[in-house]
Amino acid sequence: MAVEKTNNHVLHFLRSAELLKQGAEARVYRGEFLGKPTVVKERFPKLYRHPTLDEKLTHRRTVQEVRSILRCRKAGISVPVVYFVDYTSHCIFLEDIVGSVTVRDYINSAHTSEAKNLEVVARKIGEILAKMHDEDLVHGDLTTSNMLMKRGPGCGEADLLLIDFGLSYISALPEDKGVDLYVLEKAFLSTHPNTEALFETLLKSYSASSKKSQTVIKKLDEVRLRGRKRSMVG
Amino acid sequence: MQYIAKTPQQSELQTAKFIWIASCCVYTGFEMHLSQRLELFPEYTVTQLLFKDVKNATDLRKNAIAGEISGALINPSVLVDPFQVLVATNKALHLQKIGKMKTRSLYSEIIFNLSPTNNISEAFKNFGISDSDSAVQVVLVHADAEQNNMDDILSKVDGQQISVHHISSLSNIAKIKKLYKVSPQEELCGSLLDAVICRMATKDVL
Numbered sequence A: 001m002a003v004e005k006t007n008n009h010v011l012h013f014l015r016s017a018e019l020l021k022q023g024a025e026a027r028v029y030r031g032e033f034l035g036k037p038t039v040v041k042e043r044f045p046k047l048y049r050h051p052t053l054d055e056k057l058t059h060r061r062t063v064q065e066v067r068s069i070l071r072c073r074k075a076g077i078s079v080p081v082v083y084f085v086d087y088t089s090h091c092i093f094l095e096d097i098v099g100s101v102t103v104r105d106y107i108n109s110a111h112t113s114e115a116k117n118l119e120v121v122a123r124k125i126g127e128i129l130a131k132m133h134d135e136d137l138v139h140g141d142l143t144t145s146n147m148l149m150k151r152g153p154g155c156g157e158a159d160l161l162l163i164d165f166g167l168s169y170i171s172a173l174p175e176d177k178g179v180d181l182y183v184l185e186k187a188f189l190s191t192h193p194n195t196e197a198l199f200e201t202l203l204k205s206y207s208a209s210s211k212k213s214q215t216v217i218k219k220l221d222e223v224r225l226r227g228r229k230r231s232m233v234g
Numbered sequence B: 001m002q003y004i005a006k007t008p009q010q011s012e013l014q015t016a017k018f019i020w021i022a023s024c025c026v027y028t029g030f031e032m033h034l035s036q037r038l039e040l041f042p043e044y045t046v047t048q049l050l051f052k053d054v055k056n057a058t059d060l061r062k063n064a065i066a067g068e069i070s071g072a073l074i075n076p077s078v079l080v081d082p083f084q085v086l087v088a089t090n091k092a093l094h095l096q097k098i099g100k101m102k103t104r105s106l107y108s109e110i111i112f113n114l115s116p117t118n119n120i121s122e123a124f125k126n127f128g129i130s131d132s133d134s135a136v137q138v139v140l141v142h143a144d145a146e147q148n149n150m151d152d153i154l155s156k157v158d159g160q161q162i163s164v165h166h167i168s169s170l171s172n173i174a175k176i177k178k179l180y181k182v183s184p185q186e187e188l189c190g191s192l193l194d195a196v197i198c199r200m201a202t203k204d205v206l
């Protein structure tokens, strides 16, 4: 109730914004803020969790997301600009990447004739992830829904952006980076059937771009093997 | 060469066009100052005014410290765009509303919010005006019920008012990059304004 009262202005604003996505952890809105097209990510309280613990976790994710966005930008990795953060209602106001589509939607809507375009995108993903890992940033939730493409299909060179850094953390360990890629591989192949070759292109591009890729890919192979063993036992 | 020389009709046409544009600007509210409403605080209006050739910076600063000027006086050389001031003002109003300001007044909080660090005296040194300054950006925040004190500011500043939209002509890009520690690679993925806004918005969790 206290939050409701003190943040009247933020929550009131969200009521007039367009709800883009209602997730389990967050709601994403679209609206105009300070005259700019803006996306607001609100991490709402989870009533099934203990209030103190929930507040702590939610706060940590908001902080993590904000910190990682700044770290990325400093390193020249494309992510949306942060305009404003409210740490009491856990809302992040971000630059709306107008006209963007998620890589997920892009791949799903691509026709077979556009296979070349998909390869370009896969290489771009490999490059951006290599850059991110070289900054010792582990995303923690790599999926094709957490990547945006600035220009729609067929509009020449596409710009790729990373989003959704709530589970990200700093680590130099090849194992952590390997698991990051493993999570993506699992998500990629299940969301986009028969894309093994495309994912291989992504990994090749990652390896070519990252200075420390060798140990990471080795760890990825280990994690894959562990995953396979586990599924054979289970 | 013929097409460069203006026939009388052409110049008449241009004059007419100029008058037309000028009157349009009045109708659409194009003025020297910039007044905007904030979506989160619709009851407030933020007004920005810009002055150059200012001769009484020392007095203005003293007035501001004494509370005789209710406005934030900003050194325009560290501003890239009016949006930067809007972001700082929105944050100041937000922190005021939730009782979490780091400084004593809304106006000092606006200056503090422009800074990329959490050091208050550093913020005033870099973003407030100093005695030797010859340009000043003034920010006023007023609720609908309150009186707009723009006339008061206009009477107090001994300088030439110019359009807020010309703010970038006064920006010291090298200084801004240094203050906000903007790296060359960062400019590859966005504008200088993007870099500045990101620093301002994220400094609480540095």
Ligand SMILES: Nc1ncnc2c1ncn2[C@@H]1O[C@H](COP(=O)(O)OP(=O)(O)OP(=O)(O)O)[C@@H](O)[C@H]1O
Pocket (backbone or CB within 6 Å): A020, A021, A022, A023, A024, A025, A026, A027, A028, A039, A041, A080, A094, A095, A096, A097, A098, A100, A102, A141, A145, A146, A148, A163, A164, A165, A166
């Ligand atoms: N800056 C942005 N510009 C345009 N669209 C965006 C932006 N940020 C998010 N979106 C859209 O909203 C969707 C959800 O955003 P995001 O991934 O950040 O939230 P989420 O998945 O609900 O978060 P979480 O996984 O923390 O619960 C994205 O897949 C994308 O379609």
Ligand SMILES: [Mg+2]
Pocket (backbone or CB within 6 Å): A145, A146, A164
């Ligand atoms: Mg997501």
